Amino acid sequence: MQKSSRTLRWWDWSSIFILFLLLETVASRLVTTNWTSFLFLAQTITYLGYVIGTILGYTNFSARLARWISFLYMIILLPLQWTLVIDQSASLEEQLISVGGRLYFSFADFFARRPVEDPFLFISLITLAFWIISASAGFNLVRKQNYLWIVIPSAVALLMIQSYDHTIEGRIWILGFYAFLALLLLGRLNYLENKKSWRERRVFLSPDNSIDLTTTMSAAAVLIILFSWTPPASVASLDSAVSSWNRLTRPWR
Numbered sequence: 626m627q628k629s630s631r632t633l634r635w636w637d638w639s640s641i642f643i644l645f646l647l648l649e650t651v652a653s654r655l656v657t658t659n660w661t662s663f664l665f666l667a668q669t670i671t672y673l674g675y676v677i678g679t680i681l682g683y684t685n686f687s688a689r690l691a692r693w694i695s696f697l698y699m700i701i702l703l704p705l706q707w708t709l710v711i712d713q714s715a716s717l718e719e720q721l722i723s724v725g726g727r728l729y730f731s732f733a734d735f736f737a738r739r740p741v742e743d744p745f746l747f748i749s750l751i752t753l754a755f756w757i758i759s760a761s762a763g764f765n766l767v768r769k770q771n772y773l774w775i776v777i778p779s780a781v782a783l784l785m786i787q788s789y790d791h792t793i794e795g796r797i798w799i800l801g802f803y804a805f806l807a808l809l810l811l812g813r814l815n816y817l818e819n820k821k822s823w824r825e826r827r828v829f830l831s832p833d834n835s836i837d838l839t840t841t842m843s844a845a846a847v848l849i850i851l852f853s854w855t856p857p858a859s860v861a862s863l864d865s866a867v868s869s870w871n872r873l874t875r876p877w878r
Contacts, residue, residue: 634683634767635767635768635770636683636767637813637817639813640766640810640813640814640817641679641763641766641767643806643809643810643813644675644762644763644766644775644810645672645675646806647776647779647803647806647807647810648671648675648758648759648762648779649668649671649672650783650799650802650803650806651671651755651758651779651782651783651786651803652667652668652670652671652755653668653799654783654786654787654796654799654800654803655667655751655786656668657790657796657799658786658789658790660747660790661744661747661748662744663709663710663748664748664751666706666707666709666710666748666751666752667751667752667755669706670702670703670706670752670755670756670759671755671756671758671759672759673698673702673706673756673759674695674699674755674756674757674758674759674760674763675759675760675762675763676763677694677695677698677760677763678695678759678760678761678762678763678764679763679764679766679767680763681694681695681760681763681764682763682764682765682766682767682768683767683768688764688768691764695760695764699753699756699760702756703749703752703753703756704721704724706752707724707745707748707749707752708720708721708723708724710724710745710748711723711724724745727743727745727746728745728746728749730743731743731745731746732746754782755782757778758778758779758782759779761774761778762774762775762776762778762779770814770817770818772810772811772814775810776807776810776811780803780807783800783803784800787800
């Protein structure tokens with residue numbers, strides 16, 4: 626009996642949760658910049674886009690149809706989130722009209738090469754970008770498990786934010802936390818791929834072994850980040866260390 630395509634669908638709660646934290650880390654890094662108000666909308670849009678993308682990745686829809694469905698959700702949910710910028714005492718219809726008007730005049734100033742003083746244009750473009758990044762990441766994780774397509778867009782966004790907001794040194798650790806999650810996701814996907822081949826060869830792991838592997842991957846990710854963050858020793862300090870070692874080991878030569 627031929628198996629249905631649905632039974633072959635990929636799903637892993639751990640990977641989905643790790644990727645969610647990774648994407649929200651990028652959105653949270655944007656919020657810490659305090660470039661303008663309502664940047665928290667990027668976090669909300671990241672959540673919504675990721676949920677939609679993950680669900681579409683699990684369905685039997687073709688990639689083209691899934692993109693169109695994601696686009697329809699986007700043009701509905703984004704304007705509704707943008708209305709939070711407008712005075713909430715107004716009706717929803719008035720808020721949507723105000724959103725359209727502010728976008729129109731902002732784009733008119735932009736294409737006329739005049740300064741755009743309304744930050745609403747920046748908020749709309751940022752939330753649009755985060756929807757695309759999160760929805761595509763969720764879709765590619767569940768549908769293809771392509772690590773590079775999953776991580777690279779959000780990594781580029783994080784590096785761009787960091788390059789424009791690097792005055793506070795402590796915020797660099799957000800980049801380190803992102804790297805930790807990215808390595809953890811890579812290890813998880815690699816483990817699942819190996820687990821599939823182990824199952825085909827009738828090699829089974831106990832739950833304790835699975836926990837040990839997860840702990841090992843986490844520890845390895847932390848060590849890699851710590852070593853990469855450690856500044857290299859200077860040439861003078863290395864020469865001093867070599868001289869001390871030579872004096873210490875001279876009696877045994």
